[in-house]
Amino acid sequence: LRGHLLFLDAELAYPTSTGLPLKLDAVGAATGRVDVSSSIDIRQCLKNPESAKVDIKLIPSTDVEVSLMMLVDAGAVATSLKVMTNLHSSTGSHVVAKVIENGHGIDLQWGLPLDKQEILTASSDMVFFTTEKGQLEKQKPISAATEKNEYSGCFDQLSQVLGLTLCGKVSLPFSFS
Known part of the structure; x- marks a missing residue:
């Protein structure tokens, strides 16, 4: 299962007293993914419930990114400051349940299918861009x-x-x- 969403897309051009437009741009996007796997023999569970086994693995992950940009466009040269913020999460769980001792007990096993569970990872970067007409964009990270x-x-x-x-x-x- 996968999905994505563009939840923010806004641009504002503001005329300044110098005659150069000031542009503000905001973009926000989110993606999500859920990996699901299961192993359940329904016929066996109904026919012989004393030896039923259920195996379920669930691995959800999500990523949300918001970028904000302030740009001054002078026609031949444009400069901008861009701030990018990212939130990421990736976790998972694996459960195996078995009926044991002819229906008098349950063996429940729980595990983590990922070596590293990232409950929440957040990052933010600032970049200064300069673009001359007909040239490649130059970027300089701000630290x-x-x-x-x-x-x-x-x-x-x-x-x-x-x-x-x-x-x-x-x-x-x-x-x-």
């Missing part, structure tokens, strides 16, 4: 003058029991005081 502050940590106290380690990482171009 902070100072070093990025990175914070990361893992919570692995339950890794012996669950087999999972929860980690997080944040990289910021500014510091908190």
Whole structure:
């Protein structure tokens, strides 16, 4: 299952006192995907419910991107500043359930089909564009003058029991005081 949606597409051209138009552009798009697989023998479950088995795997993922651009167009030369923000998520689950001991018990197994579960990943970039008429577009990423502050940590106290380690990482171009 896949789907996509353009939820924002707006452009505004504003005349300035210098005679050069200031254009503002906003575009937002989202995509989603769900991989589903299952193994259920319905005839066997109805005929012999004491040995029924259900196997279901579900892997959803989504991506949302919003880009904003401010452009000054002088005819022969155009310059713009573009900000792009992205949110991404990709997780999954795998469940196997079996009836055991002639219907007196259930064996339930739960697993993660992806090695890395990305609950939420967010990023933002700024790029400065310059375009001369008849030339290729030149782009220069904008970064902070100072070093990025990175914070990361893992919570692995339950890794012996669950087999999972929860980690997080944040990289910021500014510091908190």
